[in-house]
Amino acid sequence: MTFTGFYKKTRKERIEILKNLNLISDEHSHELLENITLDVDVAGNMTENHIATFALPFGIVPQILVNNKEYSLPMVTEEPSVVAAASNASKIIAKSGGFETKILDRKMIGQIALYDVENFEQATSKIEENNLYLLQIANEAHPSIVKRGGGACDISWKILEDDEVKFLVVYLTVDVKEAMGANILNNMLEAIKPYLENLTNSYALMAILSNYATKSLVTASCKIKIQHIDKDIEKAKEIAKKIELASKFAKLDPYRAATHNKGIFNGIDALVIASGNDWRAVEAACHTYATRNGTYEGLSTWIFNKNENILSGEITLPMPIASVGGSIGLNNSVKISHEILGNPDAKTLASLITALGLAQNFAALKALVSVGIQQGHMKLHAKSLALLAGAKAEEVEIIAEKLQESKHMNLETAKLLIKENKEKIK
Numbered sequence: 001m002t003f004t005g006f007y008k009k010t011r012k013e014r015i016e017i018l019k020n021l022n023l024i025s026d027e028h029s030h031e032l033l034e035n036i037t038l039d040v041d042v043a044g045n046m047t048e049n050h051i052a053t054f055a056l057p058f059g060i061v062p063q064i065l066v067n068n069k070e071y072s073l074p075m076v077t078e079e080p081s082v083v084a085a086a087s088n089a090s091k092i093i094a095k096s097g098g099f100e101t102k103i104l105d106r107k108m109i110g111q112i113a114l115y116d117v118e119n120f121e122q123a124t125s126k127i128e129e130n131n132l133y134l135l136q137i138a139n140e141a142h143p144s145i146v147k148r149g150g151g152a153c154d155i156s157w158k159i160l161e162d163d164e165v166k167f168l169v170v171y172l173t174v175d176v177k178e179a180m181g182a183n184i185l186n187n188m189l190e191a192i193k194p195y196l197e198n199l200t201n202s203y204a205l206m207a208i209l210s211n212y213a214t215k216s217l218v219t220a221s222c223k224i225k226i227q228h229i230d231k232d233i234e235k236a237k238e239i240a241k242k243i244e245l246a247s248k249f250a251k252l253d254p255y256r257a258a259t260h261n262k263g264i265f266n267g268i269d270a271l272v273i274a275s276g277n278d279w280r281a282v283e284a285a286c287h288t289y290a291t292r293n294g295t296y297e298g299l300s301t302w303i304f305n306k307n308e309n310i311l312s313g314e315i316t317l318p319m320p321i322a323s324v325g326g327s328i329g330l331n332n333s334v335k336i337s338h339e340i341l342g343n344p345d346a347k348t349l350a351s352l353i354t355a356l357g358l359a360q361n362f363a364a365l366k367a368l369v370s371v372g373i374q375q376g377h378m379k380l381h382a383k384s385l386a387l388l389a390g391a392k393a394e395e396v397e398i399i400a401e402k403l404q405e406s407k408h409m410n411l412e413t414a415k416l417l418i419k420e421n422k423e424k425i426k
């Protein structure tokens with residue numbers, strides 16, 4: 001059994017394929033079939049004022065090729081056409097050798113902001129003199145991460161000021177291994193805070209992890225042979241040229257950059273959520289990174305090499321995700337996602353998320369510079385409208401088809417079509 005025609009299969013058949021390819025156990029296959037998700041009692045202990053659990057569609061992008069290995073990526077998203085677009089782009093990119101990824105480092109940074117510092121020179125030399133001692137205090141606050149081969153490894157500082165205030169900001173870098181590290185960092189920072197206040201003769205305003213995870217950067221790239229974009233080479237060249245232009249446009253215009261990056265996050269968020277990670281942390285990190293050159297820019301770069309007929313795409317993102325901790329071990333659907341992914345470590349998961357972001361971006365740009373974004377959206381939008389108008393599962397396809405042929409594709413038409421369909425059946 002393979003993934004061929006996966007999108008045409010029934011839900012049951014898709015689960016069967018995942019099981020037969022050993023991507024999920026019998027137990028998880030049963031849970032998917034029965035739609036057993038987050039246990040309501042577990043949910044009650046995860047957040048406050050809990051009243052129920054809240055569901056979203058759970059889909060699969062099959063056969064994405066990353067670092068010469070094939071993966072199936074779980075995606076959780078409410079937006080129509082995102083999974084289809086990612087699947088289509090991944091297929092095109094796989095034909096050209098797939099994605100390559102690089103991770104330079106995977107550490108997290110936390111900060112303590114000191115104010116009312118009497119003597120900055122003395123304060124900073126005290127920090128430097130006591131560097132090792134401070135690292136030791138930090139590590140003693142969370143010894144288990146040291147046992148796992150990680151822990152606090154660097155302390156640095158910066159003076160930041162405006163006309164009214166002057167801060168001495170101390171940065172702590174921690175190797176968090178497989179965790180995202182917010183709690184690990186916060187424990188360590190709170191432990192060194194009183195020592196820093198004493199050493200520098202100042203007050204600490206706050207001690208907290210920074211979500212700007214510049215020591216967890218991941219680069220994903222791909223080189224697409226343009227014959228895989230379109231069989232008509234002239235048309236493919238035109239699309240490739242326009243994708244390069246579109247990436248330049250997103251570097252220049254923040255109005256476009258916001259939408260360009262939103263498209264990237266259609267993919268990223270869906271996998272970050274499916275993998276049980278903190279998507280607010282990923283969004284905060286990446287959007288801040290998008291401003292690193294002084295203005296908000298598109299996060300990806302596409303270059304068309306006319307001589308070799310290759311379209312190269314690249315994206316670098318901070319990716320502060322984890323394979324353990326947070327809610328990862330608590331949510332049944334998250335456990336299934338990790339199994340489908342092959343239980344990756346944090347570096348592999350970060351690579352897959354970044355590659356998916358680039359795939360999603362390619363899909364959006366390709367549609368935008370050729371047929372336009374609406375063509376692909378409309379079929380799925382018609383399904384959503386049919387559902388919203390009250391179509392039963394068995395009539396969704398037919399109502400959606402009629403809706404697409406209608407002059408006004410809206411809720412009112414959908415309701416009318418459902419009524420007509422019912423009368424016809426009578």
Ligand code: NDP
Nearest residue numbers: 144145176177178179180181182183184278281324325326
């Ligand atoms: P956890 O508090 O769940 O800590 C992860 C724990 O996993 C570690 O302390 C460690 O505990 C255990 N662990 C098991 N195996 C490993 C391994 N191989 N490598 C590393 N740790 C391992 O999560 P984090 O500290 O990662 O914090 C993430 C959570 O914090 C998320 O839920 C996030 O939403 C939340 N958060 C985020 C903030 C932000 O982004 N600004 C702020 C505050 C919270 P042990 O060694 O003891 O077994």
